[in-house]
Amino acid sequence: MASVEKRNRDGKAVYLARWRDEEGRQWAKSFGKKGDADRFLAGIVSDLASGRYINPHDRTTVGEYARTWAAGRVHRPTTARRVAGMIDVHVVGTSLGGRRLATVRPSEVQAWVSDRSRTLAPSTLRNFVSLLRSVYSAAVLDRLVAVSPVVRLTLPSARRERVVPLTVDQVRALVEAIPVRNRPMVIVQAGLGLRIGELLALRQQDVDVARHVVRIEWQLAPASKVRSAPKTPRSRRTVPLPDVVAQAVAEHSEVFPARGG
Structure with missing residues (x-):
């Protein structure tokens, strides 16, 4: 299963450690000293016996x-x-x-x-x-490495900046600054606190005016125009519908009727 063979290369003694892995494939590694070859091979044999064998010739990057x-x-x-x-x-x-x-x-x-x-x-x-x-x-x-080198890393401080919501006056100014068709998006976003993907996927049937709630069941992923389910079940939720949001949605629906799902 494993052996050390002495070879001569260019007039110098070389010791070749040979072994077979668990799948029967033969491998070899050369050393200038027999003691080094013996120690290396003893480690290989021990790892094979204990199930910790790592192929030293693996070239995977x-x-x-x-x-x-x-x-x-x-x-x-x-x-x-x-x-x-x-x-x-x-x-x-x-x-x-x-x-x-x-x-x-x-x-x-x-x-x-x-x-x-x-x-x-x-x-x-x-x-x-x-x-x-x-x-x-x-x-x-997968036994491609013995231990992970991703340890004891020094990382930059990751202090998050405090999120400060827009004031009512700032929301009003933003509404006035964008096209009429898109103005309700600002009001809905400010009133419901949705993620942008959730906002873009919101449908008319998701807004329940009678119960004063909005169902968040879909999202649009970045660079996508297809609705998809949120990443986690907890992201599907029902949120309260403020009167100002309900009014904005109702007025928008009258001027720009929904064309489908």
């Missing part, structure tokens, strides 16, 4: 495995495109993406974080680090 990992995730189409884009730009498109998966050191990950921090907001960078951490966690389970 960080970028290649990240794409494979993303392709195997259960994602909504919009999420899948977003994650693929994140990987292409911020992993594959960097020096880290071309490195062999099993040879990356924590210091290299920290250098990658520092480089990305020059162009990404702290909160966005944390999302990318979380993605890379998940990629390496999967690589450990």
Whole structure:
């Protein structure tokens, strides 16, 4: 199963450590000293026996495995495109993406974080680090690496700016500044506090004037014109309908009747 063979290369002794992996494939690695070859091979044999074997010759790069990992995730189409884009730009498109998966050191990950921090907001960078951490966690389970190098990272402070809602006067000024057809969108957004995708997907039948509520059941994903279900069940909800919003919706419906769903 495993052996060390002495060879001569250009008049010098070379010790070749040979072994077979769990699938019966044969591998070899050369050393200048027999003691080094023996220690290396003893580690390989121990890892094979304990189920911790990692192929030292695997050439899979960080970028290649990240794409494979993303392709195997259960994602909504919009999420899948977003994650693929994140990987292409911020992993594959960097020096880290071309490195062999099993040879990356924590210091290299920290250098990658520092480089990305020059162009990404702290909160966005944390999302990318979380993605890379998940990629390496999967690589450990697949036994492509022994341990994850995504550890003990120094990240920029991610203090969120306090969100200050517009005043009534500011909302009125914004309403007056945009085309008549779009004015109710500002009032609905201010009165209901919807996400922009939820606002764009809102239908006339979602507004229940009699019960003074609005049902939030759909959203429009970025760069999409097709309604889709929210990401989580909790995003589907019913919110109170203020009189000012009900009046804006009613007046808009009279001037611009709905043309369908």
